[in-house]
Amino acid sequence: ALQLPASSALVMSTGVIGVQLPIDRIEGAMPDLVGALKADAHGLDAAARAIMTTDTYPKMHSLEGDGGYRLAGVCKGAGMIHPNMATMLAVIVTDARLTPEAARLALKQAADASFNRISVDGDTSTNDTVALLANGEAGGPIIEPDTLAFAAFTATLTDLSIHLAQEIVRDGEGATKFVTIRVSGLRNDADAHRVAETIATSPLVKTAIYGGDANWGRILAAAGRSGVPFDPEATALWISSVGPRGEGYLPLQQLVAQGAPLDYDEALATVHFEAADILIQLSLGDGPGQAVMWTCDLSHDYVTINGEYRT
Template sequence: MFTPSGFKFAGVHCKIKRKRKDLGIIFSEVPCVAAGVFTTNVVKAAPVIYDMEILKKNSNGIRAVVVNSGVANACTGEQGMINARRMAEKTAEELGVPVESVLVSSTGVIGVQLPMDKVENGIEEAVKVLSDDPLPFAEAIMTTDTKVKMHSTRVTIDGKEITVLGIAKGSGMIHPNMATMLSFITTDAKISEEALKKLLKLSVDDSYNMIDVDGDTSTNDMVIVLANGLAGNTTIQPETDGFWKLYEAVHEVNQVLAEKIVEDGEGATKVIEAHVVNAPDMKSARLIARSIVSSNLVKTAVYGEDANWGRIIAAAGYSGAAFDPNKLDLFFESEAGRIKVAENGQGVPFDEEEAKKILSEKKIKIILDMKQGKEAAKAWGCDLTEKYVEINGRYRT
């Protein structure tokens, strides 16, 4: 795992949760240009509101992010805002940086106040163990996740080697337009604020905003990117060669993390990829792909290895996209093969046993050929199982 120059990480157990690590810090040795994308849910957690305000005022001077897991600090009123600010203040005090240079994030149970004595003790301990190793931080931000989610890559721009590292969490409440999904991207690239904002939005639209686990959009979603410039490249501006090179690196990281979130969906046994091709326009392609992976009926059919193709056509139909349903061809594909199940909007004879064999694999691709244009889009989801109900039926206990 590559780590960008000048970043330190920590993760500790401050006893918000019974056993696992539950508080983490990312720290940059120098101020960062920062950008963020946040939940579209009208009900926003205190840290989301706090960070949105900080980034409006100080997007060129961010030094740290402090994150707790176990308690979401959402639906917590004025005290929740006080606690979010206190997390930033305590972190700033311990690191010796301005309070407005610290971003805050929380994930966990909604409607519970943060145990600030534990949080403040955790911040003190985390600052003492900051290191180049990002793993403890990745462990500290997990909730129902079963695996840590990290990915890194390198790219050369202006003869300088630039590193991009992403760390994410997410397993449930994952739905297009982000969901209980936190992602923190660090890079040592030197880039303008305008370029970083544009780059992040472009990437999020085709990564995190194209995944679904259970159709719920969280109160706490955020993707934060920090760029500290220590790679020493010429400042990257929008639409330049350097911009697109860095975009490809950041997007690789975001795409891999998005797929890891889907693979780790609560109770999931299979990953579903919906690939819509030859669509009349990009908006329609994206709407239909997202609708397919968000359908509980599609999810349960994939779990049951049932080639119930009508559910997919129906999901396309209620996606909000305008199209001719009499031109649709539909295929299932996996490592076990490929099979056509519908042509021109109608079912065709196919071998049910062969279809079941294809659907028995861990990664299932649903290909919808609209034959109405040249645009294409992909979305990712997972199946829906009894285990999902079990996990979420006892989340607070």
């Protein structure tokens, strides 16, 4: 329908696992779909809406780079979200002039800092894709790896990818709260990520967040079973939340120091855990390793959505 070589098309799909796609219907609809394509903001919005499944709103974002190029992206995903990328489809387009190797490396770095740092339910699926397409129409010097221009492009791509990834979490199936988990003080970043991931996928942590219960013991218990060694007496835990007017995080409230609970204000801790945007900050020593994960709570609606998925 596009009069292009078959190798120039990327095929993506999602749906009930194991159920074959209705190829005849897809082929029959192709001429109308091609005729509806638009190379403008309306086309971007239409594409974002077309790929929605249990998403409740379309997800898109755009940025302009310092080199005069632009980037825009759409994505979908709300359930079965967990590294590596899970049931997530994303397409990012740019008019920057990139070598194929530069595009591949930049996308890998951006995905590792964004789409591979989110978890809705700790489950993954058989379908996941993030694609970067570059047409070079912005002109200028070609961007190659290991250059300042490459570093700048990768930073912009990462910012765009983080925004899209966070939108997936905010729209997680049944989600009522968005949670940032920061872990530091371990031997390396991989250890910190493992701890953050264990906390982010803990049903007990996620249900406590849903209920507005600042049950910090569940956070430390998850860290303890992560398999990463650390000194319990070096543990410190803080929480915060975005204020009611969206003015950024409120001052950190420390709940644990040197592995022991402090005489903290329980009512204030409850206020943080009842907020829509929560921060959990955990230090497990004085090592250089650090990581961040973004997750959400686990609600009754998540069970309903997935319990009735095919009905």
